[in-house]
Amino acid sequence: MTAFQRCINPKCRSTFGITEVLHRCPTCGSLLDVDYEWDKVSVPKSLKYFEQLWSERSNPVRFSGVWRFHELLPFAPIDQCVTIGEGQTILQKNDAVASYVGKDAGSLFLQYEGLNPSGSFKDNGMAAGTTHGRLVGAKQAACASTGNTSASLALYCGVSKLMKSVVFVGSGKIAYGKLSQALDYGARTVQIRGDFDDAMQRVQEVSKKKGIYLLNSLNPFRLEGQKTIMFRVLEALRWEVPDWIVVPGGNLGNSSSFGKAFIELHMLGLIDKVPRLAVVNAAGADSLCRLYNDEGLRWNGGDIDTAKIDAFYAQMDQENRRADTIASAIEINRPVNLTKCLRALDFCNGVVRKVTDQEIIDAKAQVGANGFGCEPASAASVAGLKKLVEEGVIGKDERAVCILTGYQLKDPNATVAYHGNDRDFFESYLGKHGITEAQYANRPVVVDNDIEKILDVLN
Numbered sequence: 001m002t003a004f005q006r007c008i009n010p011k012c013r014s015t016f017g018i019t020e021v022l023h024r025c026p027t028c029g030s031l032l033d034v035d036y037e038w039d040k041v042s043v044p045k046s047l048k049y050f051e052q053l054w055s056e057r058s059n060p061v062r063f064s065g066v067w068r069f070h071e072l073l074p075f076a077p078i079d080q081c082v083t084i085g086e087g088q089t090i091l092q093k094n095d096a097v098a099s100y101v102g103k104d105a106g107s108l109f110l111q112y113e114g115l116n117p118s119g120s121f122k123d124n125g126m127a128a129g130t131t132h133g134r135l136v137g138a139k140q141a142a143c144a145s146t147g148n149t150s151a152s153l154a155l156y157c158g159v160s161k162l163m164k165s166v167v168f169v170g171s172g173k174i175a176y177g178k179l180s181q182a183l184d185y186g187a188r189t190v191q192i193r194g195d196f197d198d199a200m201q202r203v204q205e206v207s208k209k210k211g212i213y214l215l216n217s218l219n220p221f222r223l224e225g226q227k228t229i230m231f232r233v234l235e236a237l238r239w240e241v242p243d244w245i246v247v248p249g250g251n252l253g254n255s256s257s258f259g260k261a262f263i264e265l266h267m268l269g270l271i272d273k274v275p276r277l278a279v280v281n282a283a284g285a286d287s288l289c290r291l292y293n294d295e296g297l298r299w300n301g302g303d304i305d306t307a308k309i310d311a312f313y314a315q316m317d318q319e320n321r322r323a324d325t326i327a328s329a330i331e332i333n334r335p336v337n338l339t340k341c342l343r344a345l346d347f348c349n350g351v352v353r354k355v356t357d358q359e360i361i362d363a364k365a366q367v368g369a370n371g372f373g374c375e376p377a378s379a380a381s382v383a384g385l386k387k388l389v390e391e392g393v394i395g396k397d398e399r400a401v402c403i404l405t406g407y408q409l410k411d412p413n414a415t416v417a418y419h420g421n422d423r424d425f426f427e428s429y430l431g432k433h434g435i436t437e438a439q440y441a442n443r444p445v446v447v448d449n450d451i452e453k454i455l456d457v458l459n
Contacts, residue, residue, distance in 0.1 A: 003075040005220060006035040008340065010302035018075055019136050023204070023218045031259065032220045032339055034075055041074055047239045047270050050231075060359060065089060066127045066228045072355035073128065073224045073265070082130045084159050086123040087228060089115050091401070096370035100363075101386035104397045108385070109242070112372050114407030118181060120375075121229060121254065121327075121405045122152035126219045128225030129215045130156045133163055138213035142166040142206065144199035146250070146328050147178025147413055148406055152456035153215050154185035166212065168192055168199040175328050175375070175411035195322055218336050219254030224255055227261035233401055234271075241273050245399040246388075247406055248380040249279040249288050249328030249352070252341035259344020275401075277350035278283060278394070279341065280384030282360060282377075284325035284433070286332050287312070288341065289354040304339055326357040326414060326433040329377035351393060355383040355435040361418055365440035368415070373408025381405075419443060 005016040007025035014027040015035075025032055044050070050069060058064040058104050061070070061078055065087015070078050090112045097178045098108035114119035126149075133141055141163045150167035157165035165187040169179065171194065182189055191201045200216065207214040217223060234241065247254050255277060281289045291297040295308050316333060322396045323333040335341070344350065356364075357376075363386065364379035381402040388394040408415060417429040418438045425439070 002040045003034060003036050005032045007031075008033055008302070008343065010111070013401055015085045016228075020215060021136055021138075023214055026279045031218070032239050034073070034220045034224050036074065037287050042071060042072060044270075046232075047234060047265075049349055050235065052189070059204045060085070064127065065232055066124050069228050072231065073227070075221065075224065076131050076135055080131065080134060081127070081438075082134060082156065082160050082162070083127055084117050086116050086127050086158065087232060089113055089229075089232060091097065091369060092235055094371055097366055097382060100366045101382060101390040102396060103394075103400070104266050107397055109233075109237070109399070109400050109401045110367070110372060110404055111229065111401055113229065114372065114374060114378070114404060118148070118152040118155045119407035120152065121226065121403070122148045122158070124228055125217065125222035125225040125253065126152040126156045126259075129219050129222040130160060130162060130454075132219075132221040133213045133215070134160075136213070137161050140166060140210075141213045141215045142168065143201050143215045144196060144203040145174070145178075145182075145200045146167040146170075146196050146331055147174045147410065148329055149216065150174075150183035150187060150189070151178050151185070154182045154187035157187070158185040163213065164188070166190065168206075169204045170195040170199050177412055192295075196332050196452070197323070200334070200336065208343045215412040216336065217251050223253055223257040223260065223337075226257035229254070229403070232262040241271050242275050244278060244394055244400040245275050245348075245403070246278040246280065246381045246400055247403045248327070248377050248384075249281045249341070250285070250332045250335065250377065250434065252279070252288065252335040252337040254403065254405070255279045255344050256337040256340035259347050263347050274348055276346035278343055278384060278388055279345065279350065279352045279378045281352065281354040282325035282327045282380060283331050283354045283356045285327075285331050285333055286325035286354040286418050287316070288335060288338065289352050291338075292342075292345070292352040297342065299339075300341040302343075304342060309338065324433070325432060326435065327360055327375075327377035327380055328411065329375060330380060351388065353384050353387055355380055355387060357430075358435050358437070359383040359386070361414065361430065361435055361438075362440055364414070365418060365438070365442075366402065368408065369440065369442070372404055373415070374404045375406040375408060375410040376414050376438075378404040378406055421446065
């Protein structure tokens with residue numbers, strides 16, 4: 001078998017068939033990778049091979065920014081791959097945002113995943129996940145979500161007509177822009193009286209009992225799709241590896257998939273250096289940061305000190321500490337891909353930081369004023385980069401790529417509250433997250449319906 005599933009635990013390394021529907025290793029309970037017998041795969045000798053595939057853009061599969069790189073995730077026949085045109089994204093050099101974070105001109109790039117069909121990076125993974133669901137004949141698919149996953153799952157299931165979608169969300173823990181998508185795309189929406197971590201636990205139990213195909217990032221095929229974000233970054237940089245990749249940290253699927261991408265590319269001899277990885281938590285959902293920086297949790301060759309994780313979560317439960325941040329997409333206290341992220345941080349010599357909601361919302365305003373409207377969670381990458389530059393961890397001249405994970409209208413209330421004149425709305429929507437000011441606000445000017453007064457305002 002060319003493709004298969006493998007346990008990530010070095011002490012186990014059990015393997016399973018590609019058509020088995022598994023979320024964890026049945027032998028030891030660890031997470032799974034999609035792996036390949038690379039000597040049996042037609043791997044190109046150079047990443048430049050993929051440039052010729054732009055001439056095949058009339059083929060929907062090769063038009064896809066995921067399946068254009070099929071040779072690097074060949075778990076399904078290419079004619080069976082699901083696509084709705086995902087991955088038509090932009091990598092933009094942005095000197096204005098570089099100045100804001102304290103970096104030199106020409107050294108900062110923004111990877112904007114908000115151009116995907118559902119408005120977030122999730123479509124990369126959903127294209128691959130629904131492809132595997134198709135392979136195994138799934139009739140229903142489910143996820144727990146803070147918003148973006150539910151929107152993407154509902155869209156892919158709705159457009160492909162391959163399966164019905166069920167989404168679990170926490171009460172009051174989803175931005176309306178995202179909830180509206182899940183509802184509009186036809187998903188059966190179940191709102192749990194709890195937060196994302198509660199919804200994540202319930203959806204796993206329900207999926208197991210009812211035989212529903214689970215499409216959270218526990219699903220290793222989801223992460224196969226997400227690793228193509230890095231392929232597109234390299235493509236846009238003419239296959240030159242940047243010094244740093246900076247990514248928001250929520251459920252840690254992106255950081256995990258990026259690490260896997262670079263592990264494979266380096267092993268295959270397609271890159272000769274590996275970028276460093278920075279994962280940025282919101283301060284109100286900072287489990288990775290605490291575990292990594294305060295508790296010293298590491299990959300340790302796969303011999304992870306799970307007792308530290310268990311003790312941390314037990315203390316969190318004892319204190320009834322719930323995730324709370326304006327960046328709802330990363331409002332997660334129990335990231336399911338924690339161990340894979342530790343592997344990525346180890347391979348990419350990574351660092352972890354956390355940023356406040358004030359730092360996130362200010363960075364969001366700067367990103368918006370200089371090219372891209374993004375949701376709050378996206379701006380965590382820019383806020384984190386600013387902090388790392390101030391600390392001297394990332395050099396002013398080092399080439400860094402910040403991942404902007406989702407479109408601005410995923411959470412329009414955050415933008416309107418920040419820039420608007422309604423102080424009560426500001427307090428009710430942003431103030432509860434500790435945000436006290438809007439120093440980069442672009443406030444509307446209120447003027448009487450009089451031509452002379454309007455002209456005076458515009459002078």
